[in-house]
Amino acid sequence: xxxxxxxxxxxxxxxxxxxxxxxxxxxxxxxxxxxxxxxxxxxxxxxxxxxxxxxxxxxxxxxxxxxxxxxxxxxxxxxxxxxxxxxxxxxxxxxxxxxxxxxxxxxxxxxxxxxxxxxxxxxxxxxxxxxxxxxxxxxxxxxxxxxxxxxxxxxxxxxxxxxxxxxxxxxxxxxxxxxxxxxxxxxxxxxxxxxxxxxxxxxxxxxxxxxxxxxxxxxxxxxxxxxxxxxxxxxxxxxxxxxxxxxxxxxxxxxxxxxxxxx
Numbered sequence: 001x002x003x004x005x006x007x008x009x010x011x012x013x014x015x016x017x018x019x020x021x022x023x024x025x026x027x028x029x030x031x032x033x034x035x036x037x038x039x040x041x042x043x044x045x046x047x048x049x050x051x052x053x054x055x056x057x058x059x060x061x062x063x064x065x066x067x068x069x070x071x072x073x074x075x076x077x078x079x080x081x082x083x084x085x086x087x088x089x090x091x092x093x094x095x096x097x098x099x100x101x102x103x104x105x106x107x108x109x110x111x112x113x114x115x116x117x118x119x120x121x122x123x124x125x126x127x128x129x130x131x132x133x134x135x136x137x138x139x140x141x142x143x144x145x146x147x148x149x150x151x152x153x154x155x156x157x158x159x160x161x162x163x164x165x166x167x168x169x170x171x172x173x174x175x176x177x178x179x180x181x182x183x184x185x186x187x188x189x190x191x192x193x194x195x196x197x198x199x200x201x202x203x204x205x206x207x208x209x210x211x212x213x214x215x216x217x218x219x220x221x222x223x224x225x226x227x228x229x230x231x232x233x234x235x236x237x238x239x240x241x242x243x244x245x246x247x248x249x250x251x252x253x254x255x256x257x258x259x260x261x262x263x
Contacts, residue, residue, distance in 0.1 A: 055090045094111040100252060
């Protein structure tokens with residue numbers, strides 16, 4: 001894994017990589033740059049345990065985010081807990097100062113992204129037992145359909161998450177988007193925020209909008225009008241089995257000057 005990880009960060013300076021930073025940069029909370037080329041000031045750390053959730057893979061030191069993201073996770077977990085959906089396994093957010101990660105993610109750099117896993121039947125575990133969990137895929141790759149692990153609880157988790165007005169978009173596997181489109185919802189506006197993408201078979205990747213007090217945060221373009229359940233989704237489904245990552249080699253992004261000063 002480490003060998004593969006180093007390949008995509010071609011051009012990364014060897015000194016003081018972003019994952020070596022011990023703690024957040026002091027200052028008022030702010031997200032700086034683009035989701036895949038930026039950093040964060042004044043990040044907060046999500047507590048490892050809270051009502052309705054447990055943070056996993058803690059040794060990666062990626063449970064930092066803009067305070068708005070921390071509040072979002074805690075509020076979402078409280079809602080899903082009240083609905084009886086189970087404990088949310090909360091995966092990667094951002095590093096203490098954001099910035100590029102050596103492996104796994106091109107984005108997650110502003111403290112505004114979080115991965116929430118679809119496995120909702122886990123008990124609350126000791127922190128030492130959360131590093132190497134079985135987090136199964138919801139997709140049967142041979143049959144090109146969802147498997148029996150994906151059900152009403154996962155559908156409701158997605159609905160509740162995408163209905164939050166602070167959410168910019170949620171990346172999911174195209175087959176999961178299809179399942180959401182096929183369900184009869186009284187209000188379908190939230191479906192627009194569910195964006196089909198490579199991978200994302202075992203988790204949803206939530207992205208928040210740029211916070212108001214982050215003038216140097218570059219917002220992503222709005223999703224196209226409509227619920228995204230027509231030709232756009234069909235174009236993804238017609239590809240058949242997708243690779244787990246977008247094609248192409250990742251490279252070290254050019255970061256804003258303000259970010260370079262934080263390392």
